[in-house]
Amino acid sequence: MNRYYLALASSFLLTLAASNAFGGGLSDLRPHQDKNIDKPTVKQEKAAQWKHPDIPRGQALIYIVRPSRYSGSANTYRISINGTPIADLKTGFYFTHFIQPGVIRISAMTRANILNFGLSLAMMGKPAMELNTSKGEIHFIxxxxxxxxxxSLQVVDASTGESFLLKAKRTETFEEAGIKPAPENSTNDGKPKTGHGGVPYLRH
Structure with missing residues (x-):
């Protein structure tokens, strides 16, 4: 009987050695696992690493983002808050801005270039919107x-706004770049500057 068990044990050891020799082993007896299952996408990894900047005490944070789109991509839009130009936005860019709480006015206008100068520029809208902010809040435009x-301007929820930010690049505000443009729709003396028919000229 002892010889029978000895032969059985020897047979098992030989089988195990042969299996390891061919790169198999007992691990091959486990169900195959796809290494890609539950692997986070690049977008999910970026989202997990996303962190909003610290908001100064008593202020609110505004993200203004222009998602990358072909339509209108030749135009640059100047964004102003309470009549003060904050930044120029090209397609696929965004900027951040801290603001004192309260009702603020956000406006946008197209900067003149060789492709839109003249009648085309005069026909383009100059939208404005009001946003009621409270301290510590985060808003996405x-x-x-x-x-x-x-x-065009519209408020979007945090989920939509963050999805835009993950695909966009941050641009500097005029303050960060050390630039002091003239106030919205004005000359250096603060008086409105208009052309034929009372259409405001764009500063650039």
Whole structure:
């Protein structure tokens, strides 16, 4: 009987050795696992690493983002808050801005270039919107493109806003770049500057 068990044990050991020799082993007896199962996507990894900047005490944070789109991509939009130009936005960019709480006015206008100068520029809309902010709040504003190629403005929720930010690049505000542009729709003396028919000229 002892010889029988000895032969059985020897047979098992030989089988195990042969299996290991061919790169198998007992691990091959386990169900195959796909290494890609539950592997996070690049977008999910970026989202997990996303961190909003610290908001100064008593202020609110505003993200203004222009998602990358072909329509209107030749135009740059100047964004102003309470009449003060904050940044120029190209398609696929965003900027951040801290603001004192309260009702603020956000406006946008198209900067003149060789492709839109003249009648085309005059026909483009100059939208404005009011946003009621409270201290510590975070707001997301999407800058879109209207039917004439000019800008449009709308508030979006945090989930939508963050999805835009993951695909966009941050641009500097005028303050960060050390630039002091003239106030919205004005000359250096603060008086409105208009052209034929009372259409405001764009500062650039």
């Amino acid at each position: 999407e800058v879109g493109v209207d039917f004439a190629g000019g800008p």
